[in-house]
Amino acid sequence: GAxxxxxxxxxxxxxxxxxxxxxxxATEMSKELSTVNVG
Structure with missing residues (x-):
């Protein structure tokens, strides 16, 4: 029923x-990880 x-x-x-x-x-985590990798 309804x-x-x-x-x-x-x-x-x-x-x-x-x-x-x-x-x-997950998006925030990947941002954090990419920032760490670049930095």
Whole structure:
């Protein structure tokens, strides 16, 4: 039903938030590493 679909959307949104956090974290880490390598 509609309730189940709503929960699914919330779950996907949460997963996307987590993935986005990990991606930005990985990006920051790679920036740090490249800075260290250059410096």
């Amino acid at each position: 309730g189940g679909r709503g929960k699914d959307i919330d779950y996907r949104r949460e997963v996307l938030d987590i993935l986005t956090d990990r991606m930005s974290y």
